[in-house]
Amino acid sequence: MEIKNDVKNSVDHLLRHNSGQMVAVLTRIFGFCLLDQIEDAIQESLIKALKTWSIKGVPENPTAWLIQVAKNHLYDELRRENKSVSFDDEIRETERVAELAEKRVYFEDEISEDQLRLIFACCHPAIPKDSQVALTLKTVGGFNNREIASAFLAKKTAIDKILVRAKKRLKEIRDRFDIPPPDVLPSRLDAVLKVLYLLFNEGYMATEGEDLVRKDLCFEAIRLTKILASHPVTKVPRVNALAALFLFQASRLAARSHDDGIPSLLSEQDRSKWDHGMIAEGLTYFRASAEGTEISEYHLEAEIACEHAVARSFESTNWNLILDSYERLLAIRPSPIVSLNRAFALGKVQGPEAALAELRGLLDAGMEDYYPFHLTAAEFYVQTGRNNLAAESYMKALKLTANESVKKFVKKKLERIV
Missing domain, CATH: 1.10.1740 (Rna Polymerase Sigma Factor; Chain: A)
Structure with a gap:
């Protein structure tokens, strides 16, 4: 047995x-x-x-x-x-x-990795952008449809339909799906970067399962991004910025949970467990991303992650800089998740009531079914002494998450306030 x-x-x-x-x-x-x-x-x-x-x-x-x-x-x-x-x-x-x-020359000189080759192939321009990303996460990342739905803040049934249509379109095109030649690579790069971004995110905070993180996904995203960052055609500032972002975030993986597997908040983490070699490597990529005039969403996220990585303590974090970065990020990539993160930073600068006011405005933006939204609200409710509202938010988060580590975390929080 x-x-x-x-x-x-x-x-x-x-x-x-x-x-x-x-x-x-x-x-x-x-x-x-x-x-x-x-x-x-x-x-x-x-x-x-x-x-x-x-x-x-x-x-x-x-x-x-x-x-x-x-x-x-x-x-x-x-x-x-x-x-x-x-x-x-x-x-x-x-x-x-x-x-x-x-x-063939471009298989050797362009990108030799099968998985990266497949990512570029899935990002064929004849397939709609969202379908490209969903299909790639399914085929290359090994995501199930529920995990893809979580990444898109969408219903699983909608993702089911997107994948069926994407596969049907592939068969209709009947084209050879390989790494495109150098003059075509840049036009598909943004979709590829989005896939790598979502691949890393799923590794950093797994949608479901026993473990909080899936390190294999994080390190695979880093490895593939480094390949892009070293290639003469795709070595552009936003690729270096994405590599920096991943390295800053991955430097904290060892401190992301306690010995019992329960998640450890950034404010609670033992910073001696952070990988400072990885932070130094991230700084190298971050400096390389500053070449030229491009300021992408990945630059701004890397700037935020960099501040967290170099701050000596949670209390000494420059929250004004982080809030400013989130506001600039919202200007170029407006999304409910960016707004949620901005609300958290706002709470650190202006206090919990300011954060809660922002959060109330996000309920109509698809956040009702997103468990991190309710965890964030619960934290600020606790800070204002409204434990009954915090408990309601924790209960909503508990129902929405399929990750066992997160469930343990929420239950522990509930025990402290009920």
């Missing part, structure tokens, strides 16, 4: 953390027109792993094992569906094209 549980845990981990890599490799071989079949084949490989590994043990390279099994499954399915044609010849041609693609 223990062996079976270990195998199930290994398979669950691989599904959660490596599905994007598997999709990327198989999509490069078989193409986007078979995306649904590729996802089915990966599921089949996981089912086979549960049976085989329980007897023979987990292989040395489980991801490669799963990819090979999925590839064999796809070959078998394609042969069955094409009995009247010599599909073996088509398969050999597919593999030959894939091998040639690997040798």
Whole structure:
């Protein structure tokens, strides 16, 4: 029984953390027109792993094992569906094209990473922007539809429809989905950066599951962003700013939760646990982002994260600077989440009543179903002594979150005030 549980845990981990890599490799071989079949084949490989590994043990390279099994499954399915044609010849041609693609100059000189290649492919201009991002999070990030809905502040049913339409559009285009040539890369860059931003955010605060953070997603977003920041075509100020933002935020990962797994607020964190090497690296990217005249949303977020990273204590944080940065950010990227963060900074500068007044104005902006909104309101209600309203806000947050660590955090807060 223990062996079976270990195998199930290994398979669950691989599904959660490596599905994007598997999709990327198989999509490069078989193409986007078979995306649904590729996802089915990966599921089949996981089912086979549960049976085989329980007897023979987990292989040395489980991801490669799963990819090979999925590839064999796809070959078998394609042969069955094409009995009247010599599909073996088509398969050999597919593999030959894939091998040639690997040798093409732009695959070596532009971006060699399968996952980054797949991100750019998903961000095809023929697909609507929101669909690009949702599709990429699904295929590359391994997000489920609930997690994507959380990232978009949307209903899961809406995301279901977006993904169906995006996959249908891919099949209609019937184009070769690879890294575009250098002159096309910049036009797709913003969508790619948004994907990486949401990928990191999901890692920094997981939508669901037992853990507060998914470090693998954070570090994968950092790794891919660094590749972009080192490439001559995509090495632009906003890419460096995004890399800086990620590094500043990731420097706090070790202090994000207590030993019992309950989240640790920024005001409570042990700053000796912060990764100061990562902060220094973030400062290097932040300085590089200052080249030229561009001021992007990522510059402003990196500026905010930088102030948190270099402040000696929570009390010595320059909240006036942070409030100003959020106001400038709202001017170029108005959104309810930016407004929520601005309200928190306003509360630190002008007091909790000012923050609560701002929060009340956000209820009509889609914040009612966003649990961080209710946690923020609860904190300011506690500061004003209105524990009954704080308890109501905590209860709303508790109902809305699917993350077990956050649930423990909220319950602990409720115990203190009820």
